[in-house]
Amino acid sequence: MVATTALVTLVELQLLADGPASARDWFLDDAYGVAMDALADLLGFDVLGSPFMQRAYLAAVCIGVIGPVVGSFLVHREMGMIGDTLAHAAFAGVAVGLFVNATFAFSVSPFLTALAVAVVAAVVVQTLVERLGLYTDTSLAIVLTGGFAVGSVLVTATDGGIAVGINAYLFGSLATVSRGNVGVLLALTALVVAVVALAYRPLLYATFDETAARAAGIDVTRYNYVLVVLTALVVVGAMQIMGVVLVAAMLVVPVATASSVRGFKRSVAAAVLAGQVATVAGATLSYQYGVAAGGTIVLVAIGCYVATSIGIRVRRRATRAWQRAVRGT
Amino acid sequence: MSVLEVSDLTFGYGDRPVLEGVSLTVEPGAFLGLVGPNGSGKTTLLELLIGLRRPDSGSVRLFGSPAHEFADGERVGYVAQDDAGAGDSMSVTVAEAVRMGRYPRRLRGRFTDDDRRAVDDALERVGIADLAERRVGRLSGGQRQRVFIARALAAEADLLALDEPTVGVDAESRTAFYDLLDSLNDEGLTVVLVEHDIGVVTARATEIACLNRRLYFHGDPETFVETDALAEAYGTDRRVVSHGH
Numbered sequence: 001m002v003a004t005t006a007l008v009t010l011v012e013l014q015l016l017a018d019g020p021a022s023a024r025d026w027f028l029d030d031a032y033g034v035a036m037d038a039l040a041d042l043l044g045f046d047v048l049g050s051p052f053m054q055r056a057y058l059a060a061v062c063i064g065v066i067g068p069v070v071g072s073f074l075v076h077r078e079m080g081m082i083g084d085t086l087a088h089a090a091f092a093g094v095a096v097g098l099f100v101n102a103t104f105a106f107s108v109s110p111f112l113t114a115l116a117v118a119v120v121a122a123v124v125v126q127t128l129v130e131r132l133g134l135y136t137d138t139s140l141a142i143v144l145t146g147g148f149a150v151g152s153v154l155v156t157a158t159d160g161g162i163a164v165g166i167n168a169y170l171f172g173s174l175a176t177v178s179r180g181n182v183g184v185l186l187a188l189t190a191l192v193v194a195v196v197a198l199a200y201r202p203l204l205y206a207t208f209d210e211t212a213a214r215a216a217g218i219d220v221t222r223y224n225y226v227l228v229v230l231t232a233l234v235v236v237g238a239m240q241i242m243g244v245v246l247v248a249a250m251l252v253v254p255v256a257t258a259s260s261v262r263g264f265k266r267s268v269a270a271a272v273l274a275g276q277v278a279t280v281a282g283a284t285l286s287y288q289y290g291v292a293a294g295g296t297i298v299l300v301a302i303g304c305y306v307a308t309s310i311g312i313r314v315r316r317r318a319t320r321a322w323q324r325a326v327r328g329t
Numbered sequence: 330m331s332v333l334e335v336s337d338l339t340f341g342y343g344d345r346p347v348l349e350g351v352s353l354t355v356e357p358g359a360f361l362g363l364v365g366p367n368g369s370g371k372t373t374l375l376e377l378l379i380g381l382r383r384p385d386s387g388s389v390r391l392f393g394s395p396a397h398e399f400a401d402g403e404r405v406g407y408v409a410q411d412d413a414g415a416g417d418s419m420s421v422t423v424a425e426a427v428r429m430g431r432y433p434r435r436l437r438g439r440f441t442d443d444d445r446r447a448v449d450d451a452l453e454r455v456g457i458a459d460l461a462e463r464r465v466g467r468l469s470g471g472q473r474q475r476v477f478i479a480r481a482l483a484a485e486a487d488l489l490a491l492d493e494p495t496v497g498v499d500a501e502s503r504t505a506f507y508d509l510l511d512s513l514n515d516e517g518l519t520v521v522l523v524e525h526d527i528g529v530v531t532a533r534a535t536e537i538a539c540l541n542r543r544l545y546f547h548g549d550p551e552t553f554v555e556t557d558a559l560a561e562a563y564g565t566d567r568r569v570v571s572h573g574h
Contacts, residue, residue, distance in 0.1 A: 076418055076419045198437055199437075200437075201429075201432045201435075201436055201437060202432065202436060204421075204425075204429070205429050205432050207419070208419055208421055208426065208429065209409075209429075209477075211381065211407060211409055212407045212408075212409070212429075212477070212480070213429075214381055215379045215380070215381060215402065215405050215406075215407035215490070216402035216403065216405065216407070216429075216430075216432065216433045216484065217399070217400055217401065217402020217403070217405075217433050218402065218432070218433065218436075258420075259418070259420060260420070261420055262420055262422060262462065262463075262464055263420060263421070263422045263425060263462075264419060264420050264421045264422075264425055265425070266420070267419075267420040
């Protein structure tokens with residue numbers, strides 16, 4: 001069932017990426033573009049006026065939403081590493097796309113081959129874990145290194161031409177965010193948010209107390225598959241800007257930043273907020289100083305995490321000191 | 330209809346047999362204590378009873394249907410040992426955890442007044458209404474186990490399955506916890522309790538099953554303390570171990 005859904009989604013995304021993309025163009029040019037132009041005039045930030053940065057900001061906002069939303073369910077299962085694994089598998093998918101483009105007459109978007117390979121890898125990893133009872137770390141390591149190995153072999157199998165393109169995918173870049181890609185990312189974001197909204201309760205129950213969820217008749221296995229496939233979508237969506245190597249950070253760091261918020265629903269909202277700060281500020285700094293987007297975003301995210309942790313500790317200590325003082329008098 | 334009907338149940342992990350030829354019946358309103366030495370298959374039996382595992386042979390019927398296919402999840406509440414793995418680090422509040430009891434009935438869509446009332450009543454019943462906005466991970470072991478009982482009550486469960494729920498809980502909270510179980514049982518809730526502390530079980534349960542791979546005893550606590558089922562169950566274990574070396 002998951003495979004069929006994934007296939008249908010893929011076809012839809014292909015249509016979005018290069019089909020009659022009038023809705024996408026209308027949104028980018030007439031709705032979002034006009035609004036951003038107005039914002040640029042209002043604030044006096046020229047950055048906001050260029051279509052290139054407008055697309056980058058839109059992608060940044062999407063990544064800042066879907067990363068923490070899915071990551072909130074992954075981190076507490078100690079599945080944070082699965083993001084990294086699927087990113088490396090997606091790298092193999094990128095290489096497949098570039099290889100096909102370089103070798104054969106027809107062309108496919110490397111973004112979409114990455115999506116297909118990552119979703120397949122997600123299902124494979126989960127099946128290894130569920131059916132064979134393979135220790136999770138081992139199956140993750142096999143898929144992670146295997147994916148990267150396939151990628152590196154394919155990159156070197158052609159005569160150097162695609163090695164140039166691969167760099168942007170490895171480390172991420174604002175420049176690779178094309179109109180087509182931003183359309184796919186928007187669709188992915190809508191899909192991920194909708195699925196999480198629909199499956200919120202079973203996902204939460206299975207994350208919080210898997211055995212009790214099973215006893216309560218919730219099909220935990222199915223929702224585990226849903227979660228890994230969602231992770232694959234997030235990883236591929238975020239990969240262009242974040243890069244294969246750093247993309248997993250968006251699943252983990254904002255969630256860690258928000259972990260002291262009381263209440264799970266509120267902590268998801270706080271994680272999305274932390275994600276927005278990291279991606280929007282990171283993209284701005286990256287543009288301003290001409291440095292790697294993925295790295296800048298991760299550094300801002302980690303900065304937020306450290307600042308929050310220190311803030312909480314200081315406040316806790318101050319509260320305790322205050323209580324002592326009150327008791328003392 | 331019986332809550333549980335186990336007949337000639339056999340289960341093993343790979344080549345290692347864990348349970349052999351276990352048969353027992355649990356009627357509505359019973360408080361069954363499952364005792365036995367470490368590694369005797371108590372936890373595995375509990376997992377089979379609530380359908381988390383599938384028997385190798387024999388059958389487990391839960392409210393009349395095969396346990397591993399049982400669909401009315403809300404009728405079974407489960408409380409594990411207080412090691413709360415993932416739950417500890419999550420920011421889930423007591424209210425959120427108890428609301429999960431309603432999830433089997435309402436996997437999506439808005440909570441109705443009935444749902445909210447069930448959650449409020451459950452919080453009230455186990456005496457944790459004042460903790461509703463606290464994080465589950467920040468509670469003491471005893472308080473946390475009450476949260477999981479409340480979750481089962483919110484589900485309006487007919488059967489409560491507990492696996493050594495008071496390991497690591499301080500003595501005072503333990504007594505209070507078992508008092509709560511007692512009074513819930515008096516109100517008609519069927520309880521199956523896996524417990525290593527035989528004193529607790531003989532004092533609280535209405536029937537006892539003594540297990541060590543096979544079922545050594547199933548009956549009321551008064552008879553249990555008079556027979557040597559306990560010595561046999563534990564004794565066999567020692568003999569098996571000494572043979573193994």
